[in-house]
Amino acid sequence: MRVILSIASFQLPALWATLPGLLAALGYVAVIVAPHATWRQRVLLTAWALHGLAVAAHLSGISEVGGGVRFGFAPVLSLTAWLVLAVYAVESRFMPMGSSRRGLAALGVLTVALALVFPGDERPLASSPWAPLHWILGIASYALFGAAVLHAALLDRSERALRKRRPGLDGQGPGIPLLQLEALTFRFVGAGFVTLSLAVSLGVWFTSPWRWDHKSVFSVLGWLVLGGLLAGRQAFGWRGRRATRWLYIGTGLLLLAYVGSRFVLEVLLHRGPGGGGL
Numbered sequence: 001m002r003v004i005l006s007i008a009s010f011q012l013p014a015l016w017a018t019l020p021g022l023l024a025a026l027g028y029v030a031v032i033v034a035p036h037a038t039w040r041q042r043v044l045l046t047a048w049a050l051h052g053l054a055v056a057a058h059l060s061g062i063s064e065v066g067g068g069v070r071f072g073f074a075p076v077l078s079l080t081a082w083l084v085l086a087v088y089a090v091e092s093r094f095m096p097m098g099s100s101r102r103g104l105a106a107l108g109v110l111t112v113a114l115a116l117v118f119p120g121d122e123r124p125l126a127s128s129p130w131a132p133l134h135w136i137l138g139i140a141s142y143a144l145f146g147a148a149v150l151h152a153a154l155l156d157r158s159e160r161a162l163r164k165r166r167p168g169l170d171g172q173g174p175g176i177p178l179l180q181l182e183a184l185t186f187r188f189v190g191a192g193f194v195t196l197s198l199a200v201s202l203g204v205w206f207t208s209p210w211r212w213d214h215k216s217v218f219s220v221l222g223w224l225v226l227g228g229l230l231a232g233r234q235a236f237g238w239r240g241r242r243a244t245r246w247l248y249i250g251t252g253l254l255l256l257a258y259v260g261s262r263f264v265l266e267v268l269l270h271r272g273p274g275g276g277g278l
Contacts (some may be wrong), residue, residue: 021054072120083143144192218257
């Protein structure tokens with residue numbers, strides 16, 4: 001009931017400020033429902049560009065009445081999705097990834113809509129000069145692990161198609177070679193783990209006093225699981241479904257760390273940010 005009341009009490013910003021987000025959502029929907037794939041790539045890239053404008057307007061405070069930088073679980077999800085789509089936009093120019101378009105478009109429209117409905121809270125002044133770097137590293141790690149999950153999903157699909165002796169990802173050819181796709185997946189996992197380690201270390205360093213709250217516990221659990229994945233691959237050669245399961249679990253724990261805790265605070269408990277952390 002409180003979630004319904006929260007949505008009902010939400011006031012939309014000026015139309016000109018929300019227009020990029022609305023147009024981006026329409027573009028993503030067009031990619032999902034389009035029967036022909038010949039123009040989906042261009043529409044997806046256009047929606048991605050509009051999505052970027054919407055994220056910039058929101059995080060800068062331009063889209064909010066009275067201005068002010070705002071942050072929360074939905075804007076973070078929206079920015080993360082936009083960065084994952086940026087990875088797709090680059091990689092799709094060099095390798096076949098067409099089967100991901102509809103799934104990524106669905107992710108885009110969901111996160112854009114969430115950011116419009118739940119704009120987050122106005123950010124207080126950072127408690128430490130290192131806090132902005134902590135935020136940037138945290139969001140970057142989300143994006144890197146999001147890209148790793150995208151590649152892991154493609155890897156799982158390719159392996160299933162290979163076992164069933166079907167054509168590759170688009171049903172028209174071999175798709176991305178499995179070894180190349182696996183290597184890309186773990187490159188993103190490795191980069192994400194380094195970035196997450198820096199973000200967690202900075203958070204521990206400048207947060208005083210340190211609190212073992214839900215965000216901290218899930219962040220450390222996610223870090224341990226993803227570190228275990230890299231250690232298992234190095235020591236035992238983990239690959240295939242075992243590796244992707246560890247990746248999904250670790251990324252899920254990271255989502256619970258910030259997105260889950262902020263959702264509870266913002267939507268269910270109606271509490272603003274309590275400090276300089278994300």
